[in-house]
Amino acid sequence: MQRKATALDVAKRAGVSRSAVSLVLNGRGDGNVAKESQDRIRQAAADLKYSPNPIALSLRNQRTRVIGIVSDEVVVSPFDGNIIGGADDVARAHGFVTVVMDTERDASRDESAIETLLDRQVDGLMYVTVGLKPLDVPQGMLRVPSVLANCFDNSSAPRLRHVIPDEVTGGREATEHLLQLGHRDIAFLAGAATSPAVPLRIVGHREAMAKAAIPVREDRVFMAGWDINDGFHGAMGLLTAAERPTAIVCANDRLAVGVALAAARLGLAVPRDLSIIGYDDESRIAATMVPALTTMALPLREMGAAAMGMLLEQIEDPAQRPASSGAAGGTAGLETMVPCRLVVRESTGPVPAR
Amino acid sequence: MQRKATALDVAKRAGVSRSAVSLVLNGRGDGNVAKESQDRIRQAAADLKYSPNPIALSLRNQRTRVIGIVSDEVVVSPFDGNIIGGADDVARAHGFVTVVMDTERDASRDESAIETLLDRQVDGLMYVTVGLKPLDVPQGMLRVPSVLANCFDNSSAPRLRHVIPDEVTGGREATEHLLQLGHRDIAFLAGAATSPAVPLRIVGHREAMAKAAIPVREDRVFMAGWDINDGFHGAMGLLTAAERPTAIVCANDRLAVGVALAAARLGLAVPRDLSIIGYDDESRIAATMVPALTTMALPLREMGAAAMGMLLEQIEDPAQRPASSGAAGGTAGLETMVPCRLVVRESTGPVPAR
DNA sequence: TTGAAAGCGATACCAT
DNA sequence: ATGGTATCGCTTTCAA
Numbered sequence: 001m002q003r004k005a006t007a008l009d010v011a012k013r014a015g016v017s018r019s020a021v022s023l024v025l026n027g028r029g030d031g032n033v034a035k036e037s038q039d040r041i042r043q044a045a046a047d048l049k050y051s052p053n054p055i056a057l058s059l060r061n062q063r064t065r066v067i068g069i070v071s072d073e074v075v076v077s078p079f080d081g082n083i084i085g086g087a088d089d090v091a092r093a094h095g096f097v098t099v100v101m102d103t104e105r106d107a108s109r110d111e112s113a114i115e116t117l118l119d120r121q122v123d124g125l126m127y128v129t130v131g132l133k134p135l136d137v138p139q140g141m142l143r144v145p146s147v148l149a150n151c152f153d154n155s156s157a158p159r160l161r162h163v164i165p166d167e168v169t170g171g172r173e174a175t176e177h178l179l180q181l182g183h184r185d186i187a188f189l190a191g192a193a194t195s196p197a198v199p200l201r202i203v204g205h206r207e208a209m210a211k212a213a214i215p216v217r218e219d220r221v222f223m224a225g226w227d228i229n230d231g232f233h234g235a236m237g238l239l240t241a242a243e244r245p246t247a248i249v250c251a252n253d254r255l256a257v258g259v260a261l262a263a264a265r266l267g268l269a270v271p272r273d274l275s276i277i278g279y280d281d282e283s284r285i286a287a288t289m290v291p292a293l294t295t296m297a298l299p300l301r302e303m304g305a306a307a308m309g310m311l312l313e314q315i316e317d318p319a320q321r322p323a324s325s326g327a328a329g330g331t332a333g334l335e336t337m338v339p340c341r342l343v344v345r346e347s348t349g350p351v352p353a354r
Numbered sequence: 355m356q357r358k359a360t361a362l363d364v365a366k367r368a369g370v371s372r373s374a375v376s377l378v379l380n381g382r383g384d385g386n387v388a389k390e391s392q393d394r395i396r397q398a399a400a401d402l403k404y405s406p407n408p409i410a411l412s413l414r415n416q417r418t419r420v421i422g423i424v425s426d427e428v429v430v431s432p433f434d435g436n437i438i439g440g441a442d443d444v445a446r447a448h449g450f451v452t453v454v455m456d457t458e459r460d461a462s463r464d465e466s467a468i469e470t471l472l473d474r475q476v477d478g479l480m481y482v483t484v485g486l487k488p489l490d491v492p493q494g495m496l497r498v499p500s501v502l503a504n505c506f507d508n509s510s511a512p513r514l515r516h517v518i519p520d521e522v523t524g525g526r527e528a529t530e531h532l533l534q535l536g537h538r539d540i541a542f543l544a545g546a547a548t549s550p551a552v553p554l555r556i557v558g559h560r561e562a563m564a565k566a567a568i569p570v571r572e573d574r575v576f577m578a579g580w581d582i583n584d585g586f587h588g589a590m591g592l593l594t595a596a597e598r599p600t601a602i603v604c605a606n607d608r609l610a611v612g613v614a615l616a617a618a619r620l621g622l623a624v625p626r627d628l629s630i631i632g633y634d635d636e637s638r639i640a641a642t643m644v645p646a647l648t649t650m651a652l653p654l655r656e657m658g659a660a661a662m663g664m665l666l667e668q669i670e671d672p673a674q675r676p677a678s679s680g681a682a683g684g685t686a687g688l689e690t691m692v693p694c695r696l697v698v699r700e701s702t703g704p705v706p707a708r
Numbered sequence: 709t710t711g712a713a714a715g716c717g718a719t720a721c722c723a724t
Numbered sequence: 725a726t727g728g729t730a731t732c733g734c735t736t737t738c739a740a
Contacts (some may be wrong), residue, residue, distance in 0.1 A: 006732095006733060006734085007727080007733065007734060007735095008733080008734095015711065016710080016711085017711045017712080017734075018711085018712095018733090018734080018735090019710080019711065019712085019735080019737095020710070020711080021734095022734065022736080023735090023736090024737055029357060031709095032709070032710085033709070033710080034709060034710090036503070037709085037710090051473060052733075052734065052735095053413075053475075053732090053734070054473060054474050054475070055409060055412045055413045055474070055475055055732085055733080055734095056413055056716090056732070056733035056734045056735095057715070057733080057734060057735085058409045058716095059407075059409045059410055059413050059716050059718095059732090059733080059734080060715080060716055060733080060734045060735055060736090061716085061735075062716075072431075075428075075429055075435040075438055075439065075454070076434070076435045076436055076438070077434070077435070077637070078432050078433060078434045078441040078636060078637050078638055078639075079432060080430070080432045081430045081431070081435070081456070082430055083431040084429055084430070084456075085429065085430040085456065085458060088455075088456070089483045097453065097455075097470060097474065098451040098453075099451065099452075099454070100429070100453070100454050101442075101451075102435070102438075102439065102442070116451060119405060119408060120408050120409070120451065121407075121408070121409055123722090151476040164379065170468045222427070226638075227638060227641045227642035228639070228642045228643050228644060229643070229646075230642070231480070239525055254638060254639070254642070257611065258644065261614065261615060261618055264615055264618035264619045267621075281557075282432060282582075283431070283432050284431075284432055284581060284608060285432075285582065285608070288581035288583045288584070288608070289582050289583070290582060290583050290586040290615055292583075296731085300540065311569050325740050360717060360718085361717065361718060361719090362717080362718095370725085370726080370727085371716080371726065371727045371728075371738095372717090372719090372728095373719080373720080373721095373726075373727060373728080373729095374725090374726070374727080375718095376718070376719055377719090377720090380719085385725090385726065386726085387726080388725060388726090389725065391725085391726090403723045406715090406717080406718065406719095407717050407718070409716085409718095410716070410717030410719095410732090411717080411718060411719085412732090413716090413717080413718080413734095414717080414718050414719055414720095414731075414732055414734045415718085415719075415732085417733075425709080508728070653713080682709095
């Protein structure tokens with residue numbers, strides 16, 4: 001691997017000094033370097049395929065154009081990494097590179113991941129989680145511009161901007177979709193109480209029911225868990241009771257798969273006898289289910305893109321950093337919510353005549 | 355963010371020169387620096403929490419201790435990123451950092467991702483894919499030590515080492531498991547012909563059948579696709595025929611979900627009436643299916659770890675690079691196979707008495 | 709308009 | 725045993 005061309009090589013070839021090369025290639029040529037020198041320099045740079053060495057640049061400028069992303073388990077888990085995808089898109093478009101460190105669900109690795117990244121002089125930091133969750137913000141994140149995606153600062157005086165999905169509206173619209181189809185007895189299979197998304201989605205559900213003036217039966221809303229078997233067992237209970245709901249909202253798509261399995265086992269046709277709606281729009285699950293799953297899609301890409309946008313802004317213009325803008329308490333100015341999107345497929349239909 | 359301590363700060367505090375600091379902190383103190391100076395230096399370094407600036411180190415040493423990982427869609431897709439997880443473990447243990455760039459299934463981004471990484475002076479490169487596949491190795495990968503994980507050099511004269519799962523054995527052992535349970539009429543729902551894993555798994559299946567002296571009915575083995583609906587439709591065909599198989603091997607776990615859905619709809623109990631075996635051991639799918647899915651697990655972590663191990667070896671000892679070792683053609687010395695692992699759960703059982 | 713020189717932070721060689 | 729100095733590649737200030 002022969003060495004790359006340096007600014008000195010370009011300078012020699014163009015018959016000028018290194019400084020001239022630097023000026024011209026950074027657009028500060030006019031008024032400093034003769035027009036024809038400029039042309040020769042640009043030509044030489046092109047000939048040699050010159051591009052400045054980012055390492056030297058970093059050392060000199062004290063900025064690396066690297067954004068560190070720490071994730072709880074986005075990379076390693078089977079969940080869609082689209083938050084990171086969306087973030088990376090935006091970073092790349094601005095000439096930044098992202099480096100991702102996954103702590104694999106081990107919160108004790110947070111600090112060290114951040115330190116490693118900080119040590120490598122990243123210009124900014126982003127923390128991404130698979131599911132909505134409160135985060136004990138690692139100390140190090142306060143030392144450079146930072147932002148949170150799908151999680152939020154758990155401290156009493158939050159300091160970091162965060163981008164999260166609008167779960168309440170998501171929950172409400174899912175139920176509203178069912179209501180519009182004429183359903184009145186709607187069950188809600190929630191996930192686990194440990195996720196802050198769950199109560200929010202339930203609030204949305206209740207709002208929709210209230211607006212339609214339908215009382216919510218308490219035995220129709222319960223924590224089930226997040227997995228296929230949880231959905232299966234939850235649904236078996238619901239569907240073998242004397243009076244069964246005509247529709248079930250699930251807090252994720254895997255629960256919905258379990259529900260579908262239960263329905264099939266009980267000889268219930270979906271959506272003829274039972275409507276099912278999922279949450280997440282998990283790729284390779286929701287769209288190809290039988291029947292294809294109606295679901296509330298999480299705006300992962302948008303969240304990642306929005307978070308990265310905010311971060312880059314802070315980096316280019318440090319005045320933007322919320323830390324300095326004061327006004328203690330409350331997540332007010334720090335929170336950005338992105339709407340979820342209902343994807344209607346085939347697992348929901350009109351309420352059965354009875 | 356006040357600036358970090360530099361070697362000069364340490365030198366001043368210890369009352370010595372920068373060179374002494376460098377020597378001592380790099381273990382080359384003995385015989386060069388007085389014992390007590392050494393102590394003072396180490397003390398000062400500890401006091402100031404000194405750690406060398408990696409950027410400056412990179413510039414000086416022309417090695418960054420960064421490994422670039424390019425993936426087709428490991429990050430963005432809902433597939434398990436454990437290859438990357440395993441690779442990263444090993445890298446971290448050796449003081450390397452990985453930076454992952456996902457091309458999101460757009461092969462035209464390969465070269466530019468590699469160039470970006472090379473430009474940033476990564477010490478080595480690894481290409482990771484979600485499924486086994488032939489790869490048009492990006493030119494740039496030949497310029498630094500590189501390795502392939504879950505994919506292989508598609509050229510006529512392969513030059514890069516690669517680590518892949520032993521698919522033939524995987525396919526064989528899946529079928530053997532069923533054979534041991536007494537099944538004789540076993541169907542094989544393969545994925546799509548575009549994946550090189552498919553023919554290999556089928557070869558394994560045929561080997562097992564041949565060893566048991568059972569002829570393979572051609573209508574029992576076919577390309578179905580990879581998704582839930584593909585499994586569903588494939589199984590509906592198989593299970594509504596006059597003579598139905600007592601077991602179905604699926605080329606992945608989502609196919610198996612589809613098969614289970616079909617079985618449930620047809621009133622067939624699993625595994626009493628039908629045994630199902632999956633492939634991949636997809637987390638959050640296989641283990642929590644109803645019934646829990648017996649499946650052939652891919653050794654993702656091991657593959658990533660093995661690949662990274664080979665890569666780091668090449669980096670530390672350039673003589674290891676296969677490019678130089680010659681002996682054209684054949685993937686012989688370049689290929690490392692890692693065995694798959696059968697995970698027995700509840701979707702397989704003894705063949706039904708008839 | 710141009711080039712020389714200082715630094716960014718670290719290492720390694722070479723005199724002392 | 726020790727410290728001065730060149731070097732990695734680049735930008736930027738300052739003199740000419």
